[in-house]
Amino acid sequence: MEKLMIAGGQPLSGTVQVSGAKNSAVALIPAAILAESTVTIDHLPNISDVAILRDLLEEIGGKAELDGTTLTVHPENMIAMPLPNGRVKKLRASYYLMGAMLGRFKKAVIGLPGGCNLGPRPIDQHIKGFEALGAKVTNEQGAIYLRADELIGARIYLDVVSVGATINIMLAAVRAKGRTVIENAAKEPEIIDVATLLTSMGAKIKGAGTDVIRIDGVDELHGCYHSIIPDRIEAGTYMIMGAAVGKDLVIDNVISQHLESLIAKLREMGVTIETNEDQVFVQAPDKPLKSVDIKTLVYPGFPTDLQQPFTSLLTKAAGSSVVTDTIYSARFKHIDELRRMGANVKVEGRSAIINGPLKLQGAKVKASDLRAGASLVVAGLMADGITEISGIEHIDRGYEKLVEKLSSLGADIWREEMDVEEMKEVESS
Ligand SMILES: CC(=O)N[C@H]1[C@@H](OP(=O)(O)OP(=O)(O)OC[C@H]2O[C@@H](n3ccc(=O)[nH]c3=O)[C@H](O)[C@@H]2O)O[C@H](CO)[C@@H](O)[C@@H]1O
Numbered sequence: 374m375e376k377l378m379i380a381g382g383q384p385l386s387g388t389v390q391v392s393g394a395k396n397s398a399v400a401l402i403p404a405a406i407l408a409e410s411t412v413t414i415d416h417l418p419n420i421s422d423v424a425i426l427r428d429l430l431e432e433i434g435g436k437a438e439l440d441g442t443t444l445t446v447h448p449e450n451m452i453a454m455p456l457p458n459g460r461v462k463k464l465r466a467s468y469y470l471m472g473a474m475l476g477r478f479k480k481a482v483i484g485l486p487g488g489c490n491l492g493p494r495p496i497d498q499h500i501k502g503f504e505a506l507g508a509k510v511t512n513e514q515g516a517i518y519l520r521a522d523e524l525i526g527a528r529i530y531l532d533v534v535s536v537g538a539t540i541n542i543m544l545a546a547v548r549a550k551g552r553t554v555i556e557n558a559a560k561e562p563e564i565i566d567v568a569t570l571l572t573s574m575g576a577k578i579k580g581a582g583t584d585v586i587r588i589d590g591v592d593e594l595h596g597c598y599h600s601i602i603p604d605r606i607e608a609g610t611y612m613i614m615g616a617a618v619g620k621d622l623v624i625d626n627v628i629s630q631h632l633e634s635l636i637a638k639l640r641e642m643g644v645t646i647e648t649n650e651d652q653v654f655v656q657a658p659d660k661p662l663k664s665v666d667i668k669t670l671v672y673p674g675f676p677t678d679l680q681q682p683f684t685s686l687l688t689k690a691a692g693s694s695v696v697t698d699t700i701y702s703a704r705f706k707h708i709d710e711l712r713r714m715g716a717n718v719k720v721e722g723r724s725a726i727i728n729g730p731l732k733l734q735g736a737k738v739k740a741s742d743l744r745a746g747a748s749l750v751v752a753g754l755m756a757d758g759i760t761e762i763s764g765i766e767h768i769d770r771g772y773e774k775l776v777e778k779l780s781s782l783g784a785d786i787w788r789e790e791m792d793v794e795e796m797k798e799v800e801s802s
């Protein structure tokens with residue numbers, strides 16, 4: 374088991390390349406199940422969620438060859454193999470196997486998904502959608518059983534705006550008979566990316582990226598080539614790092630329109646941000662950052678996935694900032710760890726109140742989830758002394774080559790094997 378070590382205080386400068394979007398990748402890979410011939414997905418991030426999904430495609434009889442950032446999926450021999458346990462529990466997005474397998478085979482057995490523990494993460498809206506399309510859905514001992522004689526298009530109003538439910542319903546509906554209309558759909562860029570892949574496979578989808586998506590089912594979907602969009606959350610994380618300790622930091626391969634809410638908040642804090650076609654330039658100011666309040670919202674609002682790293686940055690801002698997460702009720706597990714580093718933060722209901730400016734001190738901390746891990750990396754880069762982060766398997770779910778990328782920008786960061794005593798300490802904490 375490894376830990377991440379950061380000797381804080383080094384400025385970040387140079388250019389960092391953003392990888393393909395995790396939250397697209399984890400939907401595009403299951404979507405390949407729907408095709409009758411080879412699907413090639415390019416610019417995939419090299420992260421553990423992608424590796425697990427590749428293995429799952431092979432578990433159901435497909436061939437999935439990963440060559441660098443390119444995945445070639447041969448879905449011809451796939452079967453509706455039940456996947457009640459094992460790897461499906463390691464990530465959230467295994468729920469997309471439900472929609473994809475239901476669409477292709479009209480049946481699936483998939484274990485309840487894992488992913489970050491951010492408070493309750495029900496999948497009732499996914500199930501509501503599958504049932505509306507004509508599937509019988511039961512939950513038996515922690516696995517979801519789905520079966521339909523045929524799928525028939527339907528009008529589905531999502532009671533909660535959900536990225537996962539929107540994509541999952543799309544995956545099943547592309548192979549339903551007739552028209553499906555998803556109302557109150559999520560509008561995240563990853564939804565457009567998945568719709569683009571499905572359209573290249575022959576699906577008929579209109580309105581992805583708006584809150585009403587119309588899908589006319591087709592009898593067959595074919596293979597295609599697809600290049601994935603850049604990861605706006607990885608890009609945003611580097612922008613936050615740049616705001617903390619950046620000197621002429623350039624973030625390359627970014628669609629800056631995907632990050633308007635973050636850019637606006639960073640500018641309010643006094644950070645210099647310039648954008649061009651596919652790059653963002655970030656420069657931390659010489660004077661203290663100004664405090665700001667943020668509220669996470671569905672796209673295009675401030676993304677919940679950047680809330681935790683942004684909270685670390687706010688410890689450096691002069692005054693009191695309030696961070697409210699309206700998407701998840703318990704996405705504050707990083708706060709106790711930031712306190713260990715000297716942060717003055719308290720949690721009240723769904724809000725964290727941060728008082729600054731404070732100079733964080735390096736400490737031994739634990740990443741409880743992916744973006745909590747990112748927030749501790751931001752904190753470690755700003756802190757005096759050494760920060761030791763355990764639980765880095767969470768960070769590996771979403772950040773490709775984090776150590777290499779940050780080292781190339783001048784950070785003093787490395788991975789180190791933990792000794793037996795440390796592993797015991799981490800496991801018992
Ligand atoms: C793999 C992936 O893409 N993960 C992202 C996806 O997660 P995910 O798709 O799981 O998140 P959703 O958009 O579905 O969840 C949003 C909110 O709706 C609630 N909800 C969702 C589904 C449902 O059936 N019932 C229900 O009540 C959730 O508990 C949450 O409070 O979008 C989240 C919100 O932008 C991001 O934090 C995650 O990084």
Ligand SMILES: C=C(OP(=O)(O)O)C(=O)O
Nearest residue numbers: 465466488489678743744
């Ligand atoms: C919450 C996240 O991931 P997941 O939905 O895969 O757990 C995230 O990417 O921040």
